[in-house]
Amino acid sequence: MGLSTDARLLEIGAQHHGLVHLDLTDAAGIPRHAVRTRVARGVLEHLDTSTYRLRGFPASFEQRALRATFTAGAEAMASHRTAALLRGLDGIRSAPVEVLVPRW
Numbered sequence: 001m002g003l004s005t006d007a008r009l010l011e012i013g014a015q016h017h018g019l020v021h022l023d024l025t026d027a028a029g030i031p032r033h034a035v036r037t038r039v040a041r042g043v044l045e046h047l048d049t050s051t052y053r054l055r056g057f058p059a060s061f062e063q064r065a066l067r068a069t070f071t072a073g074a075e076a077m078a079s080h081r082t083a084a085l086l087r088g089l090d091g092i093r094s095a096p097v098e099v100l101v102p103r104w
Contacts, residue, residue: 006038008028009054017062017066019057019063020044021052042055051067061097069099075102076101082096
């Protein structure tokens with residue numbers, strides 16, 4: 001028997017710093033109405049057009065960076081100081097969220 005919708009959402013969120021993006025729920029076969037229901041119940045917090053946070057996951061730099069890449073599109077990626085901080089490079093203790101997107 002497959003995982004419940006809540007279990008699948010938790011699995012997605014656990015792999016993405018507490019964030020759930022509609023592209024990920026679509027790929028997992030979770031219907032959009034199920035996402036809306038979880039928002040109404042308070043299980044998910046709607047952050048922007050396609051991104052949600054599972055309640056109970058603390059805000060973090062990793063979460064902010066991932067949210068920015070989700071918002072910028074499928075080909076976006078963390079860059080510059082953000083990438084350095086995420087990779088744990090020496091001397092980088094804080095950074096703004098910087099994201100690269102394709103030009104064309």
